Amino acid sequence: MKETTRSMKGLILFCSVAAVWLQAAVGLPLHTDSRWIVDEEGQRVKLRCVNWVSHLEAVVAEGLSKQPIDEISNRIESFGFNCVRLTWPLFLATNDSLNSLTVRQSFQRLGLAEAIAGIQANNPFIIDLPLIKAFEAVVGKLGEGKLMVILDNHISKPGWCCSNFDGNGFFGDQYFSPELWIKGLTRMAAMFNGVAHVVGMSLRNELRGPKQNVNDWYRYMQRGAEAVHSANPDVLIILSGLSFDRDLSFLKNQPINLTFTAKLVYEVHWYGFSDGSSWESGNSNQVCGRVTNNLMKMSGFILEQGFPLFISEFGVDQRGTNINDNRYLSCFLSVAAEFDLDWALWTLVGSYYLREGVVGLNEFYGILDWNWCSLRNSSFLQRISALQSPFQGPGLEERRQYNVIFHPLTGLCVVRKSLLDPLKLGPCVDSDPWYYTPQKFLTLKGTYFCIQAEEMGKQAKLGIICTVSNAKWDMISDSKMHLSSKVSNGSMVCLDVDSSTNEIVTNSCKCLGRDSACDPSSQWFKLVNSTRSLGRARSMVSMVGSSLGNVVTKFVELGYGST
Numbered sequence: 001m002k003e004t005t006r007s008m009k010g011l012i013l014f015c016s017v018a019a020v021w022l023q024a025a026v027g028l029p030l031h032t033d034s035r036w037i038v039d040e041e042g043q044r045v046k047l048r049c050v051n052w053v054s055h056l057e058a059v060v061a062e063g064l065s066k067q068p069i070d071e072i073s074n075r076i077e078s079f080g081f082n083c084v085r086l087t088w089p090l091f092l093a094t095n096d097s098l099n100s101l102t103v104r105q106s107f108q109r110l111g112l113a114e115a116i117a118g119i120q121a122n123n124p125f126i127i128d129l130p131l132i133k134a135f136e137a138v139v140g141k142l143g144e145g146k147l148m149v150i151l152d153n154h155i156s157k158p159g160w161c162c163s164n165f166d167g168n169g170f171f172g173d174q175y176f177s178p179e180l181w182i183k184g185l186t187r188m189a190a191m192f193n194g195v196a197h198v199v200g201m202s203l204r205n206e207l208r209g210p211k212q213n214v215n216d217w218y219r220y221m222q223r224g225a226e227a228v229h230s231a232n233p234d235v236l237i238i239l240s241g242l243s244f245d246r247d248l249s250f251l252k253n254q255p256i257n258l259t260f261t262a263k264l265v266y267e268v269h270w271y272g273f274s275d276g277s278s279w280e281s282g283n284s285n286q287v288c289g290r291v292t293n294n295l296m297k298m299s300g301f302i303l304e305q306g307f308p309l310f311i312s313e314f315g316v317d318q319r320g321t322n323i324n325d326n327r328y329l330s331c332f333l334s335v336a337a338e339f340d341l342d343w344a345l346w347t348l349v350g351s352y353y354l355r356e357g358v359v360g361l362n363e364f365y366g367i368l369d370w371n372w373c374s375l376r377n378s379s380f381l382q383r384i385s386a387l388q389s390p391f392q393g394p395g396l397e398e399r400r401q402y403n404v405i406f407h408p409l410t411g412l413c414v415v416r417k418s419l420l421d422p423l424k425l426g427p428c429v430d431s432d433p434w435y436y437t438p439q440k441f442l443t444l445k446g447t448y449f450c451i452q453a454e455e456m457g458k459q460a461k462l463g464i465i466c467t468v469s470n471a472k473w474d475m476i477s478d479s480k481m482h483l484s485s486k487v488s489n490g491s492m493v494c495l496d497v498d499s500s501t502n503e504i505v506t507n508s509c510k511c512l513g514r515d516s517a518c519d520p521s522s523q524w525f526k527l528v529n530s531t532r533s534l535g536r537a538r539s540m541v542s543m544v545g546s547s548l549g550n551v552v553t554k555f556v557e558l559g560y561g562s563t
């Protein structure tokens, strides 16, 4: 069955409210079709996942002391995610004296009495299960919630991840025996053989450290992948690169050799801090241009090789106070939209039982608040909502390709209610079919209308004389996300958004120099290719006539399929 688009309406704001949405069933298992992940019928399934941590010292999925698991999984769905990347430590699968501890015993040995009481109250069914059974139960509950699950081997020894010197970084490190790893992967894969909603396994998170090298990567990743495939042929095999899951560049020259096809996915991680404090100390246009080019060289090229690229971790401090994160996020969103990538947000977790020695640590990158009750920041979901529906791919070829004009700062797109209404930002699923012509006009497909700059500081308009300079839009700056034109007095302007009305206006172009204090993101627009059917039946306006004074306007109901 096809994926359906989701609206942002009806977000759960109170803990007691349960989700009501029904997820369209996806025909499992998944496989790959060139760079796309598809279902049994060959229709695209876009992974829009959230990371749920289950690899810390307690070895229990976080948050079960705060809320019943059914409520947590309802919430995940209601936020528009269709899958969970559930992390696990290797020793959960390989150390029988660890995995036979009950949940209660596991917390007792850590002195976490409060967590025991919380789990007793919220998820009593799990408290006396052995850790491995508890893990299985969590996976099972997610399936009842119709969520897909990707099992991510995050680390070997339970605990916070990742550093170069934690003994978990690369094959041969203190806690990372390749043989034990293959044994653990095999067990985990076999355990979930026949559990349809377990759709993928990430074989190892963030390879890193002084021992990392390309030869061992091929040697062990090939073995690990074959082992998982033999134990469970239904899961996607997801491989991480070197240097904290940032570097797949070695695959340019040497492909991996596997006995199976149509199951392989590569993953990459991309945070603001992946580039240190570059975002804060540099000019955002330049940093976005540079970092994006680098990403394409290090991992993005994999799409051209015909493999899906899964951004299995990205995220920001949701308080909005981290400038580095804020600037990165707009750039990230533009790239994720442009390439229509599969992704997993870091993280679901509102707080941890115990992380790095701190009991109840608040997770500012978490989408849930400390109590796992409400959204930490509801504006964040709007930012990522445009990425939740696929733009392209198998089964989404209802229409010839058009463009969506995406505004990453808000997560919205340029939409138009009618001919007379001003151009505004609105949900991307309501986007009109724009077309960027070879002459650099931004036309409404199938009409004579194009976007024109009128005056500095004024609304951009739709007009029909698309041959003049104020209808030509260049993509300028290192980010290539400023759409720039000229108004009648010859001044250069850029498309912008009036933040009080959300109307599309033109202003003088921001931050084209090297200024690092400057934030250009209100003027960032990304033209994203789309072939999906338009979100709602739209009444389109077609113009018939030869001169502006003699325009006949005819409303034509084009009746695009609505979803």
Ligand SMILES: *[C@@H]1O[C@H](CO)[C@@H](O)[C@H](O)[C@H]1NC(C)=O
Binding pocket: 091, 095, 096, 097, 098
């Ligand atoms: C297995 O787990 C137990 C309980 O946590 C621990 O004491 C022991 O050191 C672990 N063994 C190995 C080989 O990691």
Ligand SMILES: *[C@@H]1O[C@H](CO)[C@@H](O)[C@H](O)[C@H]1NC(C)=O
Binding pocket: 218, 254, 255, 256, 257
């Ligand atoms: C894959 O197989 C080819 C042909 O047998 C061989 O030349 C190549 O070195 C192999 N690559 C790896 C990474 O094992």
Ligand SMILES: *[C@@H]1O[C@H](CO)[C@@H](O)[C@H](O)[C@H]1NC(C)=O
Binding pocket: 318, 319, 320, 321, 326, 376, 377, 378, 379, 380
């Ligand atoms: C939510 O995020 C926005 C944008 O980053 C920020 O301005 C706002 O203060 C945040 N709200 C809360 C409650 O943290």
